[in-house]
Amino acid sequence: MSPHHVVISGIGLVSSLGEGPDAHWRKLVQPGLEPVLEASRFSPYTVHPLPEIDWNLQIAKRGDQRQMETWQRLGTYAAGMALDDAGIKGNDDLCTTMDMVVAAGGGERDETVDADILAASESRNDRDVLLNEKLTTELRPTLFLAQLSNLLAGNISIVHKVTGSSRTFMGEEGAGVAAVETAAARIRSGQSTHILVGGAFQTEHSDMLLGYELAGYLHRGPWRPVWQRQGLEGGGVVTGSGGAFLVLEQREHAISRGRKIYAELGPVISGRAKRRQGELDGEIAALLRQAALPNGELLTISGASGAHAATAAEKSALDANPAIAARGFSTLTGHMKEAQFPFAVALAALAVERKAAYPAFDAATEKPFNGVPRTVLATAIGYHQFEGMALVNAAD
Amino acid sequence: MANLNDHMGRPIVAVTGIGVVTSLGVGKADNWAALTAGKSGIHPITRFPVDHLNTRISGMVDFLPSSSKGASLLTYDLAEIAAQEAVAEAGLDSGDFGGPLFLASPPVELDWSERFSLYNSDKHDIGAERLLRVARGMKGLDVFETTQFGSIADRLADRFGTRGLPITLSTACASGATSIQLGVEAIRRGECDRALSLGADGSATAEALIRFSLLSALSTHNDIPEKASKPFSKDRDGFVLAEGSGALVLESLEAALARGANILGILRGCGEKADDFHRTRSKPDGSPAIAAVRAALADAGLGEDEIDYVNAHGTSTPENDKMEHLSLSTVFGERIGSMPISSNKSMIGHTLSAAGAVEAAFSLMTMRESVIPPTINYDNPDPAIVLDVVPNKKRNAEVGTVLSNSFGFGGQNTCLVMAREPV
Numbered sequence: 149m150s151p152h153h154v155v156i157s158g159i160g161l162v163s164s165l166g167e168g169p170d171a172h173w174r175k176l177v178q179p180g181l182e183p184v185l186e187a188s189r190f191s192p193y194t195v196h197p198l199p200e201i202d203w204n205l206q207i208a209k210r211g212d213q214r215q216m217e218t219w220q221r222l223g224t225y226a227a228g229m230a231l232d233d234a235g236i237k238g239n240d241d242l243c244t245t246m247d248m249v250v251a252a253g254g255g256e257r258d259e260t261v262d263a264d265i266l267a268a269s270e271s272r273n274d275r276d277v278l279l280n281e282k283l284t285t286e287l288r289p290t291l292f293l294a295q296l297s298n299l300l301a302g303n304i305s306i307v308h309k310v311t312g313s314s315r316t317f318m319g320e321e322g323a324g325v326a327a328v329e330t331a332a333a334r335i336r337s338g339q340s341t342h343i344l345v346g347g348a349f350q351t352e353h354s355d356m357l358l359g360y361e362l363a364g365y366l367h368r369g370p371w372r373p374v375w376q377r378q379g380l381e382g383g384g385v386v387t388g389s390g391g392a393f394l395v396l397e398q399r400e401h402a403i404s405r406g407r408k409i410y411a412e413l414g415p416v417i418s419g420r421a422k423r424r425q426g427e428l429d430g431e432i433a434a435l436l437r438q439a440a441l442p443n444g445e446l447l448t449i450s451g452a453s454g455a456h457a458a459t460a461a462e463k464s465a466l467d468a469n470p471a472i473a474a475r476g477f478s479t480l481t482g483h484m485k486e487a488q489f490p491f492a493v494a495l496a497a498l499a500v501e502r503k504a505a506y507p508a509f510d511a512a513t514e515k516p517f518n519g520v521p522r523t524v525l526a527t528a529i530g531y532h533q534f535e536g537m538a539l540v541n542a543a544d
Numbered sequence: 545m546a547n548l549n550d551h552m553g554r555p556i557v558a559v560t561g562i563g564v565v566t567s568l569g570v571g572k573a574d575n576w577a578a579l580t581a582g583k584s585g586i587h588p589i590t591r592f593p594v595d596h597l598n599t600r601i602s603g604m605v606d607f608l609p610s611s612s613k614g615a616s617l618l619t620y621d622l623a624e625i626a627a628q629e630a631v632a633e634a635g636l637d638s639g640d641f642g643g644p645l646f647l648a649s650p651p652v653e654l655d656w657s658e659r660f661s662l663y664n665s666d667k668h669d670i671g672a673e674r675l676l677r678v679a680r681g682m683k684g685l686d687v688f689e690t691t692q693f694g695s696i697a698d699r700l701a702d703r704f705g706t707r708g709l710p711i712t713l714s715t716a717c718a719s720g721a722t723s724i725q726l727g728v729e730a731i732r733r734g735e736c737d738r739a740l741s742l743g744a745d746g747s748a749t750a751e752a753l754i755r756f757s758l759l760s761a762l763s764t765h766n767d768i769p770e771k772a773s774k775p776f777s778k779d780r781d782g783f784v785l786a787e788g789s790g791a792l793v794l795e796s797l798e799a800a801l802a803r804g805a806n807i808l809g810i811l812r813g814c815g816e817k818a819d820d821f822h823r824t825r826s827k828p829d830g831s832p833a834i835a836a837v838r839a840a841l842a843d844a845g846l847g848e849d850e851i852d853y854v855n856a857h858g859t860s861t862p863e864n865d866k867m868e869h870l871s872l873s874t875v876f877g878e879r880i881g882s883m884p885i886s887s888n889k890s891m892i893g894h895t896l897s898a899a900g901a902v903e904a905a906f907s908l909m910t911m912r913e914s915v916i917p918p919t920i921n922y923d924n925p926d927p928a929i930v931l932d933v934v935p936n937k938k939r940n941a942e943v944g945t946v947l948s949n950s951f952g953f954g955g956q957n958t959c960l961v962m963a964r965e966p967v
Contacts, residue, residue, distance in 0.1 A: 284758075302954025
């Protein structure tokens with residue numbers, strides 16, 4: 149049985165730069181584009197905040213919006229954009245047979261309740277009892293559902309009626325890599341014809357920053373492009389709120405519905421370096437070898453986070469190949485954790501479809517790319533663990 | 545020579561190793577003895593104070609060294625112990641498994657004990673700002689790793705020498721079944737000869753209990769803990785929060801036979817269907833659960849009349865048991881009244897992310913031992929649910945095929961079909 153080809157037939161994107169593939173393209177091709185930054189709310193950390201979003205555009209019912217916090221709304225919104233873009237939204241036959249793999253972390257805790265409990269803990273020794281006392285009376289019952297990892301997918305089912313199947317992968321960038329890899333494998337093997345895959349990250353919440361900072365991963369002090377944070381104060385990661393969803397489709401399936409195809413998804417490769425044993429450099433080199441890169445200049449959409457060790461390792465591996473012209477999009481969007489790899493693949497697909505490269509996002513570090521990109525490499529080397537890459541090819 | 549491919553030409557997937565931990569004990573032998581004796585593992589909560597709590601009982605695993613060390617460490621230990629049992633039974637190198645890892649585990653958060661300890665180690669700022677300030681000065685990765693969703697699988701991958709990027713997944717209370725489904729699919733696609741599928745949940749914290757309580761999902765029958773979980777009974781009033789783990793070594797039948805492995809059972813089919821009705825309730829007509837059961841049967845290549853026994857999701861909530869009965873009676877028709885259907889949760893409670901894997905392990909043992917574990921606490925049958933729940937006492941029976949159901953919040957419905965023999 150010959151494997152089916154996988155194409156990208158829908159893209160939904162949200163970041164501090166705006167929403168939608170077109171808006172992102174228009175912004176990202178402007179040389180010297182300045183990032184949107186929020187440096188005071190979470191000082192000493194800078195984040196790339198969400199743009200103004202009219203949730204009603206993708207989540208029609210106010211009741212549904214109320215059941216979610218920002219993370220789930222953001223993901224549900226980006227997923228709806230991808231479905232719209234692929235001409236699947238509102239099509240019952242396609243939605244009820246559509247599979248879904250969501251890369252998710254957790255949702256937002258109630259910061260006020262938490263702060264209240266922490267403050268009270270300073271004068272109480274019976275902290276476990278304090279916890280029971282406060283949580284039983286102050287937690288909103290439905291907040292639990294807004295925090296559950298698989299309820300982003302659950303909300304996508306409810307709001308957009310995607311019900312073929314629903315699976316949620318967890319685990320930072322690696323979850324995004326595995327989600328795209330598994331979805332592609334299911335289509336290639338004939339287990340599925342069309343799959344919604346992606347993730348979202350809402351960084352404007354202290355717990356989401358804490359998740360990095362417990363290991364000192366966040367960059368502090370003035371903002372710098374993602375490749376220029378080595379040796380500066382903090383750990384190098386500047387986060388951003390955003391989401392990226394893709395509609396992956398069996399090529400025949402997309403063609404038979406007469407849909408626009410952005411690009412073909414080539415090999416998706418993943419790995420797990422034992423980083424404490426110094427395996428990361430070798431692992432990145434091995435992934436690049438497995439990707440079977442084409443000859444000639446290669447535009448590379450890098451999901452580098454800025455985390456010092458991982459970003460240095462990725463940069464040195466990419467620099468070692470003179471054909472590679474890397475674009476570290478975290479410079480302009482910030483790091484979006486579970487959404488990072490789907491976002492990278494989406495930007496790669498856009499460049500292939502528009503037959504043009506992005507200018508350097510950091511002109512001091514990134515080199516020009518002059519040709520028409522027919523194949524683009526997308527990477528996500530996790531800030532702490534797990535690595536992945538994909539090749540995105542022109543559809544024709 | 546056995547047929548090595550199934551009705552759709554895909555490699556047949558065999559089970560060659562099984563591991564399990566529940567509140568009833570560590571390992572298959574202890575669990576099976578207790579389960580077939582109709583013994584309950586539900587007991588009063590002692591891990592944290594129960595002041596102000598409406599539910600004061602659970603099926604927590606309280607006998608491991610890590611039982612009091614937080615959800616992340618306990619979940620790792622539960623997964624590790626079950627996986628070790630399964631890999632050893634399969635006769636594989638427990639440090640060089642040589643296939644991918646799929647882990648169903650609960651979403652992680654910084655434990656309250658850590659929050660308190662971080663917060664009270666400084667006096668500057670308040671609330672989240674103080675936590676971030678303290679975090680900036682911290683050395684070591686132990687606390688950090690409890691907050692990373694991929695860290696438990698990363699440690700397990702090191703421990704067992706699994707291949708590639710491990711997948712950590714959540715489909716709520718269907719997670720354990722999904723982890724098995726992912727393993728089955730990877731083998732069928734020819735990506736690997738074997739896979740390690742785990743479900744583990746050690747997340748029964750006070751906050752988890754309170755969250756489920758606030759959704760009115762838990763039993764409050766605190767007085768006689770072992771009687772609280774009573775699936776399909778008229779007076780059932782919620783599930784009992786529990787912990788545990790289940791592990792399966794899955795292998796293509798061809799690879800298993802080639803290395804002379806003992807075949808413990810066959811993973812014949814998997815089916816799933818998402819529900820778009822509500823975040824916690826199922827569509828009133830049961831159509832998604834019905835579709836999931838039918839998809840599993842079709843995937844297994846079996847008709848409705850070819851299932852010998854159903855290992856029910858059977859949570860003991862008013863909603864689940866009613867909807868599960870509706871779905872099963874729709875699929876199996878009149879035969880439903882005479883098919884044995886029992887709920888392991890009557891004895892071990894609801895092990896959440898682990899449930900699908902734990903119950904798959906028990907389903908396989910049911911076939912191997914020709915003994916069906918009972919649904920205990922069936923003293924007051926729900927007249928609206930007419931089922932043969934194998935009430936209160938185990939039953940000796942030849943069981944060649946099992947359907948195991950897993951349903952979860954967020955519209956998750958996943959069903960597995962297992963068989964004793966390859967054909």
